[in-house]
Structure formats: C-alpha cells, structure tokens
Amino acid sequence: MIKRLLRYIIAVIFIASGFVKAVDLKGFSFKLEEYFSPSVFNLPFFEQYALELATIVVVLELALGFMLLMKIKLKATLVALIALCVFFGFLTFYSAFYNVVTDCGCFGDAMKMTPWQSFWKDIALLVGLLILLLLNKNYHEKTDLGCVKMPVLGIFVLVMIYVMYRGITHEPLIDFRAYKIGTDLNAERQKIEQDPSVYKTFYSLKNSKTGEVKKVDQDEYINKNYWKDETWQIEEGKTTSEIVKQGYDSEIKKLKLETPTGEDKTAEILNEPKAILVFVYKPKEASTQLVAEIQNMMMHERSVKVYGVSTQPDFFNKIPNLMMDEIAIKTIARSNPFVMVLEKGKIVEKLGAKDYLEEYKK
Numbered sequence: 404m405i406k407r408l409l410r411y412i413i414a415v416i417f418i419a420s421g422f423v424k425a426v427d428l429k430g431f432s433f434k435l436e437e438y439f440s441p442s443v444f445n446l447p448f449f450e451q452y453a454l455e456l457a458t459i460v461v462v463l464e465l466a467l468g469f470m471l472l473m474k475i476k477l478k479a480t481l482v483a484l485i486a487l488c489v490f491f492g493f494l495t496f497y498s499a500f501y502n503v504v505t506d507c508g509c510f511g512d513a514m515k516m517t518p519w520q521s522f523w524k525d526i527a528l529l530v531g532l533l534i535l536l537l538l539n540k541n542y543h544e545k546t547d548l549g550c551v552k553m554p555v556l557g558i559f560v561l562v563m564i565y566v567m568y569r570g571i572t573h574e575p576l577i578d579f580r581a582y583k584i585g586t587d588l589n590a591e592r593q594k595i596e597q598d599p600s601v602y603k604t605f606y607s608l609k610n611s612k613t614g615e616v617k618k619v620d621q622d623e624y625i626n627k628n629y630w631k632d633e634t635w636q637i638e639e640g641k642t643t644s645e646i647v648k649q650g651y652d653s654e655i656k657k658l659k660l661e662t663p664t665g666e667d668k669t670a671e672i673l674n675e676p677k678a679i680l681v682f683v684y685k686p687k688e689a690s691t692q693l694v695a696e697i698q699n700m701m702m703h704e705r706s707v708k709v710y711g712v713s714t715q716p717d718f719f720n721k722i723p724n725l726m727m728d729e730i731a732i733k734t735i736a737r738s739n740p741f742v743m744v745l746e747k748g749k750i751v752e753k754l755g756a757k758d759y760l761e762e763y764k765k
Contacts, residue, residue, distance in 0.1 A: 417468030
C-alpha cells in the first residue's frame with residue numbers, strides 16, 4: 404500500500420510539473436536561456452536551442468511520470484527519473500548556492516519556488532525514487548498489459564504535444580502568469596507599494612588581529628560601532644543585500660515603461676481609458692514584415708493610445724517608442740512581437756501580433 408501510494412505521489416508531481424511547463428513551453432525556454440547566459444553557465448551557443456531543449460525535457464518529464472503512474476517499464480522508468488532528478492538537482496543547487504537564477508521554473512508560473520525550495524524538493528523526490536527502486540528490485544513486468552498501456556501512453560504524449568504546440572504558436576491554453584487577462588495592473592501596483600519587501604545590507608567582517616570572521620547587518624555595523632573599530636575590516640566582494648521581510652510579491656513589479664530619454668510613463672499609460680502596447684523582446688529576431696503590418700494597423704487607431712515597447716530606443720518608426728528590460732518583457736510576451744490591450748490599467752486582451760492582425764481583419 405505504501406509502495407503504491409509513494410509511486411502515485413511521485414508520478415503525479417512529475418506529471419504536474421511537466422504539464423505546467425508544457426502549457427507555457429516558451430516561458431520554460433526563457434528560463435533555460437537564463438541558465439545558458441554568460442552570468443550563469445556561460446553557454447551562449449545553447450540559447451538558440453532553448454525551445455528545442457525545453458521540449459525534450461518536458462516530454463521526458465511527462466512521459467516518464469505517466470509511465471511511473473501506469474507502471475510501464477518500471478525499473479527503467481525509475482532509473483531515468485533518478486537521472487532527471489540528479490540533473491534538476493544540480494541546476495537548482497547551482498542556482499541557490501550562487502544566487503544566479505531566482506526562480507528555476509520547476510512548476511512554471513503556477514507555483515513559484517525559491518532555488519533552495521526547488522533543490523530540497525528535488526532531493527525529496529530523489530530519495531523517494533531510490534526507495535521505490537529498492538522496493539521494486541524483484542519486480543517483473545507483466546508483458547500481457549503492454550498492448551493496453553502503450554497506446555494510452557501514446558495518446559497522452561500526443562495530447563501534451565498539442566498543448567505545447569498551442570502554447571508556442573498562440574497563447575498558453577491555461578495562463579498561470581501574473582499578466583493574465585482580467586488583471587488590474589493598477590491594483591497590483593498598489594498592493595506592492597502598500598506591502599513592500601524589506602532588504603538589508605550584510606557585511607562580512609574580518610578581525611585583523613584574531614582572524615575571526617563575522618556577518619553583521621547594516622544596523623549592527625553602525626549601532627555596535629564596528630565602523631569605528633579599525634581591527635574589523637569589511638571583506639571585499641562579500642557584501643550582500645538580503646531580504647528580511649517578504650512583502651507582496653508579483654512579476655508586475657518589473658513593469659516600467661520608459662521613454663528613450665528615461666521618463667517613466669507607466670502610471671500615465673495605466674490611467675488611459677484604452678491603451679495598446681506592442682512588445683518586442685528581441686528586435687533583431689522579429690519579423691520586419693509583421694512589425695510593419697502591426698504598425699500600419701495601429702496608425703488607424705485614432706481614439707486609442709498606442710505604444711511600441713522594445714529594448715531599443717528607435718525600433719518603432721510609426722508609433723511612439725518605449726523601452727523595457729528584455730526579461731521584464733518576456734514575463735508578459737510569449738510572441739515576438741506581441742500585443743496587449745489595456746482599459747484603465749486592466750488587461751482585456753493579449754495576443755501574438757500575427758493572431759491580433761487576423762482578429763482585426765475579421
């Protein structure tokens with residue numbers, strides 16, 4: 404009974420984890436790009452293949468989770484899942500220890516986890532899988548059930564591939580993001596302002612006489628007069644800023660729409676009766692024809708404020724240019740270019756530019 408329950412729990416965790424990533428495969432590929440970036444593993448060559456690698460990882464996670472649930476090739480499945488856990492464990496430990504990727508994307512945007520939470524989750528799964536492998540060391544596959552289970556597995560994988568395809572070519576089938584349709588961005592910004600996170604600066608101090616090292620926060624450093632005592636020296640490169648009170652957390656805190664000269668237009672735009680934002684997170688990779696078409700269409704919007712938002716100050720030539728960080732744009736846009744429609748700061752429509760043009764032409 405315990406053996407079966409443990410198998411079900413682990414299988415469901417892998418299927419759930421794979422499903423939320425499959426729904427928003429582009430979002431997971433963005434997370435892999437972060438891992439491949441120069442500031443983390445410095446493997447820029449793999450950034451261009453992030454979507455393909457994301458697809459392989461998600462298909463493996465879903466298929467193996469389903470195989471564990473259905474008890475298909477149990478021993479081989481357990482070994483493969485153990486290998487997957489070791490891989491994920493390495494990534495999450497690296498993220499946590501070096502504080503380089505603050506959210507591993509294990510459960511997409513459906514459930515945010517800190518790197519350390521993700522790491523210990525992977526360790527718990529690894530221990531559970533090892534226990535299952537030990538408990539099933541004498542297990543023998545029933546070959547007569549393969550003709551039933553394998554077609555079911557095939558159907559499951561095909562359905563998940565459709566879900567992934569839908570998320571890549573259009574919008575995710577289920578939107579777990581902070582910027583889903585119906586979100587009031589003004590209300591979210593107010594919540595962030597009313598309940599901000601509190602950070603403190605921590606210093607690593609070394610005693611020049613005894614060699615003792617201690618970590619103190621900014622208040623201790625002043626109140627206990629460490630700054631006056633010349634025997635205590637701040638160790639170079641070890642000063643950190645750490646959160647001491649978690650406030651209201653939302654990806655919307657990254658929303659900052661600025662003109663090329665640095666003027667913040669966010670509040671103004673969120674108070675417009677209606678505003679249309681055209682986002683481009685990688686200007687060099689965006690279709691020039693599609694960008695031209697969407698700009699030409701937007702020029703006919705007389706009663707609506709229209710803005711182009713990219714990482715370049717002069718990317719749009721027919722609508723006003725605004726700038727935003729690439730990662731911040733990616734929290735909103737899954738297509739390049741992408742259109743978001745606001746009414747007094749409330750998101751009423753989100754579509755890839757190609758889909759938006761098709762809707763407009765109807």
